[in-house]
Amino acid sequence: MLKFYHAPWSRSSSILWLIEELGIDYELVHVDIRAEGGVPEDYRRIQPNKKVPAIEYNGVVVTERPAITIFLADTFPEAGLAPALTDPDRGPYLSMIVYLASVLDPCITMHAKGYTSYESNDHAFGLFDDMVAYLERVLSERPYAAGNRFTAADVQLASSLQFTMNIIGILPKKPVFQEYLDRIGERPAAVRASQKDAEMAAHVPALQEFFAQMNK
Numbered sequence: 570m571l572k573f574y575h576a577p578w579s580r581s582s583s584i585l586w587l588i589e590e591l592g593i594d595y596e597l598v599h600v601d602i603r604a605e606g607g608v609p610e611d612y613r614r615i616q617p618n619k620k621v622p623a624i625e626y627n628g629v630v631v632t633e634r635p636a637i638t639i640f641l642a643d644t645f646p647e648a649g650l651a652p653a654l655t656d657p658d659r660g661p662y663l664s665m666i667v668y669l670a671s672v673l674d675p676c677i678t679m680h681a682k683g684y685t686s687y688e689s690n691d692h693a694f695g696l697f698d699d700m701v702a703y704l705e706r707v708l709s710e711r712p713y714a715a716g717n718r719f720t721a722a723d724v725q726l727a728s729s730l731q732f733t734m735n736i737i738g739i740l741p742k743k744p745v746f747q748e749y750l751d752r753i754g755e756r757p758a759a760v761r762a763s764q765k766d767a768e769m770a771a772h773v774p775a776l777q778e779f780f781a782q783m784n785k
């Protein structure tokens with residue numbers, strides 16, 4: 570059975586959504602990344618930086634969201650979430666999955682920290698504005714991340730847009746982004762994942778403290 574190392578309300582929540590889309594059995598292992606004293610050292614044998622997500626399947630460990638996304642969608646092809654190797658959508662599909670982790674994610678993090686004045690060539694992830702313009706262009710040209718149908722790349726793209734634009738407010742609110750999120754809509758798997766996340770979050774001591782402070 571698939572083992573899924575997860576912490577609620579984190580980058581691994583997008584993988585929880587993907588696993589729910591696949592409709593497979595899995596064992597969820599909660600890694601409390603917010604625990605006092607940090608994540609136990611022995612988790613490093615699964616994830617070298619003690620981060621989530623990670624998965625273990627048939628004795629094989631896979632880490633990093635793009636690798637996990639590609640691995641799972643290919644391993645469970647009956648869900649129809651991965652374009653075949655010969656499908657022309659395969660290139661845009663792979664590119665988008667990797668782009669989100671290697672370009673969007675660091676651009677957003679740097680922007681949030683106020684690190685905005687650098688040249689494109691200074692960093693492999695390039696400029697924030699170029700990233701925004703690229704995603705705007707892609708979503709003006711096609712309805713989904715890789716073409717005309719929903720794929721595993723959309724789980725990553727929709728999760729990233731929702732979090733960075735509507736939750737932390739770093740990505741500019743472009744109409745094309747919101748139209749895309751509306752097009753994806755409330756997929757049953759996404760609703761299930763978000764309910765599971767909320768139930769888990771309710772038992773995380775650091776999050777309980779956070780909400781207690783907020784409600785004061």
Ligand SMILES: N[C@@H](CCC(=O)N[C@@H](CS)C(=O)NCC(=O)O)C(=O)O
Nearest residue numbers: 579580602619620621622633634670
């Ligand atoms: N490059 C990793 C990053 C994952 C990541 O940043 N996870 C965060 C949660 S959002 C984490 O586990 N942080 C715990 C820590 O660094 O101790 C991926 O994309 O899979």
